[in-house]
Amino acid sequence: MTDSNLCIVMVDGADLSVINRRASAIVDVFMREARHAMDLKKLELGNGQT
Numbered sequence: 001m002t003d004s005n006l007c008i009v010m011v012d013g014a015d016l017s018v019i020n021r022r023a024s025a026i027v028d029v030f031m032r033e034a035r036h037a038m039d040l041k042k043l044e045l046g047n048g049q050t
Contacts, residue, residue, distance in 0.1 A: 009033045 011019075011029055018025045 007034070007037045 009030060010033065015025075015029050019029065
């Protein structure tokens with residue numbers, strides 16, 4: 001993820017259950033994972049600037 005804009009999204013059983021009940025919940029899951037990926041990139045960039 002640090003070298004490209006690609007991201008692997010991981011969902012678990014709880015996520016799949018929510019998505020199964022309400023298909024639009026997939027947007028919430030993807031947004032959560034995108035925020036997590038951005039936070040990881042910020043941490044990695046911050047470590048390189050010391």
